[in-house]
Amino acid sequence: MMAIVLLTDNHRFHIGDQIITAGIMLLVLFITYLLLLAANRIQHLIGNAGAAIISRVMGLILAAIAVNNLLIGVRDFFVQIS
Secondary structure (H helix, E strand, O other): HHHHHHHOOOOOOOOHHHHHHHHHHHHHHHHHHHHHHHHHHHHHHHHHHHHHHHHHHHHHHHHHHHHHHHHHHHHHHHHHHO
């Protein structure tokens, strides 16, 4: 959503860029909607064990991203004060 807000500044981005970004965001929204509609079938296909594995892997990826962002913030803080 932030991309749409940033691209509404008509003095920096052409209307074509704004339309392309809005279209891509609508496409992603539609794909997400379809995946949510198919969630029961996907759950049945992968089973409870598969869902647990995917949940743990996604949690690990999220934790890695969080630690990376924290370390970047700490590094930038010390660079700024020195």
